Amino acid sequence: MKRITTPISDDDINDLKIGDKISLSGKMYCGRDAVLPKLSKSIENGQEDKYPFDFKGMAIMHTAFSVAGIAPTTSNKAEIESSMEALSSAGVKFHIGKGSLSDETKKTLDKYNSIFIVTPPVAALLTNNVISKKCVAYEEEGMEAFFELEVKDIPGIVAIAHGKSL
Numbered sequence: 001m002k003r004i005t006t007p008i009s010d011d012d013i014n015d016l017k018i019g020d021k022i023s024l025s026g027k028m029y030c031g032r033d034a035v036l037p038k039l040s041k042s043i044e045n046g047q048e049d050k051y052p053f054d055f056k057g058m059a060i061m062h063t064a065f066s067v068a069g070i071a072p073t074t075s076n077k078a079e080i081e082s083s084m085e086a087l088s089s090a091g092v093k094f095h096i097g098k099g100s101l102s103d104e105t106k107k108t109l110d111k112y113n114s115i116f117i118v119t120p121p122v123a124a125l126l127t128n129n130v131i132s133k134k135c136v137a138y139e140e141e142g143m144e145a146f147f148e149l150e151v152k153d154i155p156g157i158v159a160i161a162h163g164k165s166l
Helices: 010-014 036-044 084-089 103-111 123-127 139-144
Strands: 002-005 021-031 059-062 094-097 115-118 130-137 146-161
Touching: 021 094, 036 084, 084 094, 084 103, 103 115, 103 146
Parallel strands: 002 021, 021 059, 059 094, 094 115
Antiparallel strands: 021 146, 115 146, 130 146
16 A cells, blocks of 8 residues: 555655555645536646645545535546646646546557546445535535545556556
């Protein structure tokens, strides 16, 4: 098990390979279909500094935050997968979700030294690892707003790294 703490560095990424089991602690963000395209568009328009957080070294889980907790949604939904290039170009290092991604996305992640982590879709397990949460963008989206979580030991497996996948 490799323990990773945010912000995630290029050295952290370079030390990981597909199949590695990781444990993530620190700040983790969550967003999905409603907010990731909005963040992506802001980045593409050079407006990433309008947010109260820094994308560099960020981990984003593809999930909403509800009273039931967190559990990843399928990452190959068009709204999510198409946002990964802009998010990675802004410095996001971990995209956390479930499912498979296209060959094009694998190349994009490699280009920006970002990786894809799969995590178990078990809300009870993951939610127990959330220490605190706050909405940091797009509050109007309700549970699909962009949340900043303080987490401890979120489990995952490196599924895509350095142009290779499981």
